[in-house]
Amino acid sequence: MAEVLTVISAATMTSPADALLVAINAYRNGLAAYDAAEDNNFPLDGGEDDLYAALISGPDTFLTNWQSPAMSHEAALAAISLAERERAIFVSSPVADAMEAAAIGYWRHAGGSRLMASAADETQHVSLSDLSPDELVRAPDAANYLKVSETTLARWRSAKRGPVYAKIGGNVAYTVSALRDYVSKSERKGTRPDK
Numbered sequence: 609m610a611e612v613l614t615v616i617s618a619a620t621m622t623s624p625a626d627a628l629l630v631a632i633n634a635y636r637n638g639l640a641a642y643d644a645a646e647d648n649n650f651p652l653d654g655g656e657d658d659l660y661a662a663l664i665s666g667p668d669t670f671l672t673n674w675q676s677p678a679m680s681h682e683a684a685l686a687a688i689s690l691a692e693r694e695r696a697i698f699v700s701s702p703v704a705d706a707m708e709a710a711a712i713g714y715w716r717h718a719g720g721s722r723l724m725a726s727a728a729d730e731t732q733h734v735s736l737s738d739l740s741p742d743e744l745v746r747a748p749d750a751a752n753y754l755k756v757s758e759t760t761l762a763r764w765r766s767a768k769r770g771p772v773y774a775k776i777g778g779n780v781a782y783t784v785s786a787l788r789d790y791v792s793k794s795e796r797k798g799t800r801p802d803k
Contacts, residue, residue, distance in 0.1 A: 677713025
């Protein structure tokens, strides 16, 4: 049985790159291995607790005690996905609580946007080509992309003009697709209307 089990401890999940993502994957892999052992009638003769301890306990403890925002968009998505899975199975889940907090913390601090426009560098060009159409960007990034000031964007919102936006937790956000649609609808062939 020892050759089948992979022990994953909190000590092996300390990579500064994305420890949360590593722990989530270890937790999911441990659950899958645990379920496979049960499905294959793996002899659990009193060793069910040992199997749980070897496959799931380390990542479970690590995730339950997680108290920081996720470090990447990918980790935030994985955390919220795991929280959703946990909530579907358990009435109360400390792992789900911690993962929701990690995902929300990431989106609160990063705004859900990988575009971080620098106010000091006005010549910076923002490209949305590497983002998915449903990804959210903050108002400063949207203004930078549209080559207008944030004040102009705010005026457009007030006048119900400009791209469609969402207000999430008091923060204005635009989907990439809304910005692209607005630009494509604003394209003109000339200064005079077609007759």
